[in-house]
Amino acid sequence: MAILSPSILSCDYMNMQRDFAACKDAGCKWLHVDIMDGHFVPNLSFGYSLVQAMRPTTDLVLDVHLMIDTPIRYVENFCKAGADYLTIHVEADTPENIKKTLEKIRELGVKPGIVVKPKTPAQALAPYLSMVDMVLVMTVEPGFGGQKFMADMMPKVKQLRAMLDEVNPQCHLEVDGGVGLDNCELCKENGADVIVAGSAYFKASDSAAFVKKIEA
Ligand code: DX5
Ligand code: ZN
Numbered sequence: 001m002a003i004l005s006p007s008i009l010s011c012d013y014m015n016m017q018r019d020f021a022a023c024k025d026a027g028c029k030w031l032h033v034d035i036m037d038g039h040f041v042p043n044l045s046f047g048y049s050l051v052q053a054m055r056p057t058t059d060l061v062l063d064v065h066l067m068i069d070t071p072i073r074y075v076e077n078f079c080k081a082g083a084d085y086l087t088i089h090v091e092a093d094t095p096e097n098i099k100k101t102l103e104k105i106r107e108l109g110v111k112p113g114i115v116v117k118p119k120t121p122a123q124a125l126a127p128y129l130s131m132v133d134m135v136l137v138m139t140v141e142p143g144f145g146g147q148k149f150m151a152d153m154m155p156k157v158k159q160l161r162a163m164l165d166e167v168n169p170q171c172h173l174e175v176d177g178g179v180g181l182d183n184c185e186l187c188k189e190n191g192a193d194v195i196v197a198g199s200a201y202f203k204a205s206d207s208a209a210f211v212k213k214i215e216a
Contacts, residue, residue, distance in 0.1 A: 055082030087113030140177030149178030161191025
C-alpha cells in the first residue's frame with residue numbers, strides 16, 4: 001500500500017485552494033510542496049508563507065521538500081508554518097550541520113526527512129537513516145517538474161530500502177520526479193511507499209482513478 005503525494009508545483013497557482021480541495025476529493029491524503037531557492041537548484045518556487053497559508057485550509061499531510069542551501073537557516077520557519085514532514089537535501093550542508101538540522105526539525109515536533117540527488121550514492125545517507133521518518137530518492141535532477149523519469153535510480157531505491165530495514169524499518173521511502181502510472185509499479189517493486197507525482201497527477205483526466213492506481 002503506497003501513498004500518493006501530489007506535487008503542487010504543477011497545480012494552477014491562481015486556483016490553489018480549489019486544486020487542494022480537489023486533491024482531497026480525489027482521495028489524496030498528502031500534498032508535496034517543493035521549495036526552491038534559485039541557488040541549490042536553478043529555479044525559484046515558494047516560501048514558508050505558502051505553507052503557513054495552506055495550513056488552516058487543509059488537513060492533508062504537508063510533505064515539504066526543501067531544495068535550499070544551508071536549510072538550518074529556515075527549518076524553524078517551515079516547522080512553525082505547519083509542515084508535517086520536512087525533508088532536507090544531504091548535499092545542502094556539512095554532515096555536522098545536516099545532523100543538527102534533522103535534530104532541530106524533530107525538536108520542533110515535525111517529522112524529518114533526508115533526500116538524495118541522482119548523482120549522490122545511497123551510502124551518503126547512512127549516518128542519518130536512524131534519525132529520519134522519510135528518505136527521498138530523486139528520480140530526476142531537482143529543480144523542475146515534467147522531466148523524464150530516471151529508471152537507473154531503482155537500484156538506489158532498493159539499496160536504501162534494505163539499509164532502512166536494518167536500522168529503521170518504519171521509515172517511509174519516497175520517490176520524486178517523472179513518476180506516473182507507467183512507472184509507479186517499478187518504484188513500488190523496488191521498495192518505495194510514497195510516490196510524488198506532479199505533472200502526471202495534475203494532467204490526469206480522472207484524478208480519483210489515478211490515486212487508486214498509485215495506491216493499489
Ligand atoms: C522536482 C520536484 C518534484 C517535481 C515533480 O525538483 O522536486 O517534486 O514537482 O514533478 P513531476 O512529477 O512533474 O516530475
Ligand atoms: Zn519534490
